[in-house]
Amino acid sequence: MDASATSSPPPSSFLDRHRKQLESVGFPPTLYSRLESKLVGETFDAGDTFGVVEDESQRRAVVCSAANGLEPQCDVWLIDHLYSFQVETYRQDLQKRPELLSRLAVMMGLEEPHEDGIFEEETPETSMEKNPIPPLASVPTPGLRAEKRPDSLNLNEETLCLRRPHRRERPTLYEQVCEQIWRYVSSYRLVDPGDPFKFKTVWFVKDEFGSAFQHAPPALVNFRISPFIYFPPTGSLKGAMGYSLAWPIANIAEGEECTHDYAFGCANVRDNSITQEEKFLRWMKRACRLAVWFELPLSVRAIFEAAHAERKQLFLSLAVSVNAASKPVADPSTALAAHFSRSWRHSPLVLRVYNDNGQVLRHLSRADVQRAAEPAEADVLWVYHTAITPHYRRRHGLGLDVVVSQTGGDECLVFKHLLPLTATRAPGSQAWLPDTYNMETETAAFIHEYSRRSDEAHRSGEGAEHPPHAQEHGPSTPLSPLFILKPWNLGRSMDSAVADSLPQALQLAKTCPKVASQYVYDIATVNDRKFDVRYRLFVRAWEPLEIFRWVHWGVRVSNHPYSLAAENINDFQAHFTVMDYAGYTQTPVSETDFLEAFERDNGGVPWSEVDSKVEKIIKNLFETAAILILERTGREEVAQSFSFYGVDVMVTKDLQPKILECTFGPDCASALKLDADFYNKAFGIIFRGEEYEDFRQL
Incomplete structure (x- = not known):
């Protein structure tokens, strides 16, 4: 307890x-x-x-x-x-x-x-x-x-x-x-x-x-x-x-x-x-x-196996093809089908913006933007730390004409336990998302799957709770019983850890609601270190979908060499890439150095080949999310919103992308170091229809 x-x-x-x-x-x-x-x-x-x-x-x-x-x-x-x-x-x-x-x-x-x-x-x-x-x-x-x-x-x-x-x-x-x-x-x-x-x-x-x-x-x-x-x-x-x-x-x-x-705490039946x-x-x-x-006992394990089978069947039933017929289509009978920002484009009006984020306040310096002291004075609520609920709207007297930087229903993207359900509905193979279990509702299925993989690994002669590879990064096998436990809705690798035994995974899962994701261990590295890449995106409209990406990448690299030797399994600085929030010093890596190191260490393949795959995955994922968001939230509310996201990506040794998570309102400090006008340009694209070379529509 x-x-x-x-x-x-x-x-x-x-x-x-x-x-x-x-x-x-x-x-x-x-x-x-x-x-x-x-x-x-x-x-x-x-x-x-x-x-x-x-x-x-x-x-x-x-x-x-x-x-x-x-x-x-x-x-x-x-x-x-x-x-x-x-x-x-x-x-x-x-x-x-x-x-x-x-x-x-x-x-x-x-x-x-x-x-x-x-x-x-x-x-x-x-x-x-x-x-x-x-x-x-x-x-x-x-x-x-x-x-x-x-x-x-x-x-x-x-x-x-x-x-x-x-x-x-x-x-x-x-x-x-x-x-x-x-x-x-x-x-x-x-x-x-x-x-x-x-x-x-x-x-x-x-x-x-x-x-x-x-x-x-x-x-x-x-x-x-x-x-x-x-x-x-x-x-x-x-x-x-x-x-x-x-x-x-x-x-x-x-x-x-x-x-x-x-x-104790698990209620008596x-x-x-x-x-x-x-x-x-x-x-x-x-x-x-x-x-x-x-x-x-066997009788209980049989029930867990049935739970695993039911979960698999559920995911199969959710799989739908996102084709032209199922994509969000503008409704010509209502003006709401036209995205709100189009009414502002090329307008001489100054927009009043209320903001609770210091980064945006310091860097949004356009002449056509005026800061609002109170939410009720604003045309735009650009807020990350305040949930814009119906109660908040009533308390501040906000109408539906106010534009907000939050989209109701986007939990299907940003909550780690809901992302797999959204991914399952996306077109094509979902191999880009590691096998992930909601440890609040799918623990029985997880126990069955973990036990199956572990037993199979030992029958095949690996003889350990994870593949031995003191020298190598690991064989290409889907049976590795290594899972990473992550909270549903926390970023920055907080309260996350790698588990190499079932008891450890189950204990780690009880500190707060978590998911257990299969650990992606057969990965591409740079300088023998693990890395991930953050894609910064914003959605200007959900119907029809208008999504833009910043063409630069945020690269994070682990401090310690990548190793799955038993004594290093819980080395945070070897298995995680976001260091500063955990009390360690983050090693900065420039985009140029990363591109050179990636090509050198991965068979001469340029990052651009991986990048094109990632863009396709992101587009499919957000198209699917748009369907779910419009179904659950409603056109009127969605039409008055825009949102910023960060999508974190790892790459396997055979250069296949893996989506780790999608974060709402990501920190953009590194982007601002590279381009102090990052928010000014984003505002121009969203509200004025401007175009910039370093932002590309997907």
């Missing part, structure tokens, strides 16, 4: 600083003072009440050792976070910190514990373990599992087997820990209160006590565990500490196993007030969540 925290200075009292967190996770108010006391005193006293047992299969479990047992909400115990990390750093951390690797390996049952319980490079005084739990051998134990069997739509959670990793021939301890760690992690998010788009997802592994809690279904679970950020009285985020809180929610007898629900369809959807969501830790 995730927790959120901000860096704003909190008030002095414990409750004022933490009430929101505690209430959001349902922490009992009767334990507030007890929790504060333990946090202030850094009291890790779980060893007084619990022990750890291990069965013949090396399965560890927490058992109550209190003579009188425990009652619901009788106390709270602090769980230390053994290791906290960001996705891009954990592999390097485990390579550089052998004591951490060893401790994790022991906890995971991959390595025997040291006799003195102290790991290499530690002393008794510096041992990392704050919450030592005694092993139990003689406590009367009624069994690690109760024998109750709740009806769970044929998913008996008590009989699930732990997921088995695909074993390489001679896996190193490092490789095993890197794979298994995703079965042990949880996360929380740190958010800048001044900018909700500035955040950091922190992944953590609980200590030996917290990690030994096993799963139980909702009907049998007896503990709740939740992340918690403790802010000291100073109120500084710098002094904040991450813990997990554990408290009992049922009566627990001496010797009874303590459990919590790994899939036993609710009789909901329909069978809703019950089934909840069951599917819960089964998908449990796939992080457990091998699902």
Whole structure:
């Protein structure tokens, strides 16, 4: 489960600083003072009440050792976070910190514990373990599992087997820990209160006590565990500490196993007030969540396979040909069919423009443009940070004659989970879009596809979760089980990461609504580095479609050489190309240098050959989007809009374009460095019908 925290200075009292967190996770108010006391005193006293047992299969479990047992909400115990990390750093951390690797390996049952319980490079005084739990051998134990069997739509959670990793021939301890760690992690998010788009997802592994809690279904679970950020009285985020809180929610007898629900938050399917369809959807969501830790039975896998088949059939049914008959056609019976901008072309009128974007404000300097101080004064609303909703129009008294830089319904282009549905309807092959799954609604289909590809790769002798290629970029095979997880509607590579195992992909997907796209690994490179190219476009009219592109490219190149060696899979600077927003320095590449390097490194083929393919794909994609937008939004509203977009493109080794995403209102800083009149020219094309050599109509 995730927790959120901000860096704003909190008030002095414990409750004022933490009430929101505690209430959001349902922490009992009767334990507030007890929790504060333990946090202030850094009291890790779980060893007084619990022990750890291990069965013949090396399965560890927490058992109550209190003579009188425990009652619901009788106390709270602090769980230390053994290791906290960001996705891009954990592999390097485990390579550089052998004591951490060893401790994790022991906890995971991959390595025997040291006799003195102290790991290499530690002393008794510096041992990392704050919450030592005694092993139990003689406590009367009624069994690690109760024998109750709740009806769970044929998913008996008590009989699930732990997921088995695909074993390489001679896996190193490092490789095993890197794979298994995703079965042990949880996360929380740190958010800048001044900018909700500035955040950091922190992944953590609980200590030996917290990690030994096993799963139980909702009907049998007896503990709740939740992340918690403790802010000291100073109120500084710098002094904040991450813990997990554990408290009992049922009566627990001496010797009874303590459990919590790994899939907490995925609603229980036993609710009789909901329909069978809703019950089934909840069951599917819960089964998908449990796939992080457990091998699902054949009956469940068959349902996932059916979900995959249904998805495939849906995409086939959506495939339509965009021909002359289906393209948007002007309606001669209404003046709205003529695009609004034509009435402004060659007009002496000065247009009043309201804008909320500093880039546009600084560079839109035409004599026929006057800045409007308020939206109600404007002829044109050129806004990126404000959604022009019906409520906004009413509040500012805006009529339908106001032109806006937003097109209702263009989510079919700019939302990553909707782009595949739009692409499917475009003419011709959709090989230019990587196979992409909506992880909110298509997780079952994704699990089936990932498992199929992974099994096929291992049967063919590749023997790893991804193709081995320490020297090469990788073979041309569609079976690579590497996927990139990306938020639905965030750019700049925020909260995005490459996953090389199913548990990792499923864990990454839970931080916010995301898609999982097949990783395009057999790629063209420049100077042995990954690159992508941004096409800057604007739509002057949707009916009929009038789309223009800036003839220059925005080229982004990774900082580190491209490699899919296991230790580099989560190297952000090797697999992503947008650096400055992630805290790294972006390496600038000029258009001239890129064109020369591309031709040199890719068999003498000029970029212009790829460029012509990209233009055709973009035209087909936007023609399809225009149909959907007009169907869903209506001609009147669409006629009074224009929009700017950025389309990001990668290229495979055989020089086939891959569309990565389409962004609304892209940053144009690099374009303005090349041409300070970029916005002046765009305005002239949109509103005055002007023509410029560096803008071309597609």
